[in-house]
Amino acid sequence: MKRTSRDIRTANRYEVLRQIIATSPTSRQELAAATGLSLATVATLVGELLDLRMITEVGFEDSAGGRPRGLVAVNTSGGALIGVDIAETYVRVELFDLALNVLARADEDMRPGESRPEQVVGHVAAAVGSVVAQAGVEGARVLGVGVSVPGQVDRDSGVAEYAPNWDWHDVPLLDLLSEHIAYPLYMDNPLRACAVAELWFGAARGSGDAVVVNLGTGVGAGLVLGGGLHRGVSNSAGEWGHTTLVLDGRLCHCGNHGCVETYVGAPGIMVNLRELAADSALLHPEDQTATIDALARGVAAHDPVALKVVRDTARYLGAGIADLVNLFNPEVVVLSSWVAATLGEPLLHEVREAVARHALRRPLAATQIVLSPIPTDPVCLGAATFALEGALQAVGLRTVAKRTTPARSRTAPPS
Amino acid sequence: MKRTSRDIRTANRYEVLRQIIATSPTSRQELAAATGLSLATVATLVGELLDLRMITEVGFEDSAGGRPRGLVAVNTSGGALIGVDIAETYVRVELFDLALNVLARADEDMRPGESRPEQVVGHVAAAVGSVVAQAGVEGARVLGVGVSVPGQVDRDSGVAEYAPNWDWHDVPLLDLLSEHIAYPLYMDNPLRACAVAELWFGAARGSGDAVVVNLGTGVGAGLVLGGGLHRGVSNSAGEWGHTTLVLDGRLCHCGNHGCVETYVGAPGIMVNLRELAADSALLHPEDQTATIDALARGVAAHDPVALKVVRDTARYLGAGIADLVNLFNPEVVVLSSWVAATLGEPLLHEVREAVARHALRRPLAATQIVLSPIPTDPVCLGAATFALEGALQAVGLRTVAKRTTPARSRTAPPS
DNA sequence: GGGGTTAGGAAAGGGGGTTTACGAAGTCTC
DNA sequence: GAGACTTCGTAAACCCCCTTTCCTAACCCC
Structure with a gap:
């Protein structure tokens, strides 16, 4: 709530380091252009990071006929x-x-x-x-x-x-x-x-407003607003999993009915599958990972049941994400966590279509929906x-x- | 996205004027305590506002044995x-x-x-x-x-x-x-x-995070995040009325089904009433205002149909607001606009109960739900x-x- | 090897907020 | 009633942040 000039410095420091990590090696000129800061400020911040040994000077780059640009890169052995x-x-x-x-x-x-x-x-x-x-x-x-x-x-x-x-x-x-x-x-x-990972290194980098939708065993939405993480008054913002998607729908372990989590998290997807084909070979009771993996393979092999389950799941997910798009009007919605990574492009494709059906035209036009580009956990x-x-x-x-x-x-x- | 030290000044200027309007007449001491700013800064900002003739000095107030505090008040004829x-x-x-x-x-x-x-x-x-x-x-x-x-x-x-x-x-x-x-x-x-009105003069004053729920002919949610209005990337954030509350529910004019607006806006409430008792004397087809007024009178007179309609509406509204509470973790949720003002306390009471049934315990505990205290439009x-x-x-x-x-x-x- | 060009650092400047010092304006006490 | 005490409010000094400007460093080309 209370902002001070020091926060500006911290935010700029973050931004410069983010940029260096993303485009390492890079020059001060490039950093200034990318961050919108003046060269002097970038130079000061780069100096700080050099003093901290978080980055190092790694050589020079030709400039168009003048003094070469000094290059800095992350100091991988600096910590x-x-x-x-x-x-x-x-x-x-x-x-x-x-x-x-x-x-x-x-x-x-x-x-x-x-x-x-x-x-x-x-x-x-x-x-x-x-x-x-x-x-x-x-x-x-x-x-x-x-x-x-x-x-x-x-x-x-x-x-x-x-x-x-x-x-x-x-x-x-x-x-x-x-x-x-x-x-x-x-x-x-x-x-x-996950939200911070996307903000620093993933699809939300550089976005003022982004929503990171987490599809794992649980479901949540990390909110990036104004270039920073929104935490809420008691650090519990982003509990999207227990949003009511279907009034009087499936019973959730939270005690309510129809929560998003009961339809689009790994357990919810298993229910979607069971309701469609209880005896499906895709279903591995008691093993979420195996089931989602099987689904992904089924989709790749054009298994009609798998396709239908992904479409159904995307329908729920799309309705939920459309709500987020309408509400936040973000630049980007990132699908993250292992379920999203496993189901990948086919899920993304269906989700985009479902969101397009539900969201309002104007906010939808301003929003991209992407898979997390982060390859590791x-x-x-x-x-x-x-x-x-x-x-x-x-x-x-x-x-x-x-x-x-x-x-x-x-x-x-x-x- | 890009913050500068000037923004801090602007925010502080807003804050000081807000405080003066709210507690006019007031002293510099009181303003400093309320805003958390130093006396020197408050004095400078007060000086600016005096120069602008937006406020005036209106006398003195006894201090405990020292120089009296100068009082400033809004200059009602200053503009x-x-x-x-x-x-x-x-x-x-x-x-x-x-x-x-x-x-x-x-x-x-x-x-x-x-x-x-x-x-x-x-x-x-x-x-x-x-x-x-x-x-x-x-x-x-x-x-x-x-x-x-x-x-x-x-x-x-x-x-x-x-x-x-x-x-x-x-x-x-x-x-x-x-x-x-x-x-x-x-x-x-x-x-x-409405959101800005609440932020400056209403129930959201001083809150870092607040949600202003608008119940009128249309429905929306103004988002106050980090002490300022969240606009989103294309200034369309807050479109809460077309959030899916009931998948495959009532048809909405936006083309989707089950939007919040079809259950809790004035037209939605009329549908709630019609579904319950199509021949009710409370119902004034083609006249939203008259119907909502009649409902309010009915509730005051303990009319069972009116009570039931308000309870049903509150059930939908509570589910929707609970989602907002989980998602944003705000300090306060304000019910604003004419439908909320007309139905007043009885609606608030039912909504609080419904939210308590749906929201997660932790965020719920941090959130107050109130009616807008603003008496005018x-x-x-x-x-x-x-x-x-x-x-x-x-x-x-x-x-x-x-x-x-x-x-x-x-x-x-x-x- | 000088002139042109570009990079980068140092200094100056403008904005903001806070701390400190001091004068102003009261009350209290002897 | 004068001096001591208290409290308010302004002015000055200071620190932080960013930008602009100036100047030197380092390279290219002719």
């Missing part, structure tokens, strides 16, 4: 970021370099019984240790760890207020994790992780991005120390 | 604002003083045939002339005219891109009006007018507020003229 995706049945941890390439990955399965916070914390700590060891980076180079927990999260205090999977209430997860992990910790939920990437944002936000505080004691820069930074 | 509400069957124009009190009003009826832009412009020009004459203000004191047109509007160019009522396409309404009206003109649609008020915002935005440009030629301040300003 590491860790993203943690805590899900219902597994914990996945990925370690990224600063170009957000995956350097190491660790998966831990969680058995249905393992629902106590300490157990989850144990898995996370083990996996984090594992990726650091695998990647062979010194611990001091890890800039931060972002953690995604499904449910309602207070990102500032690091408390998982409510996680329905394990019936957690007000678990101080970040405090528990900090006993095992010495790096700066950040936390939010997978919905917003978007939740891990987004979680790592929280850590990256955190590392960039703290920059302002260092200027004093840097100026007064430049000689000390060789001193090992406190971990 | 006038005009709000124009163009609707399907009428044009209403109101003239306000700077405290946003109505000084004069003019209504013009429009016959069904009168759909040509020139005819509408004629009505508006006549009504604007009428209110200026009634109020007896010199023309030079009118700071601006805000115009609300239903439909899709480009507020910058002043073009009504699409107005379904009269089948207008790309009518340059503001250009046409400027031939008859010499004051600065601003334009947007009634949805956003919110569309006119909001339209006038557009003019007020416009007058405040131009402030920065005057400083040079003021400094270099203070002697010229008596020169008549260009109209």
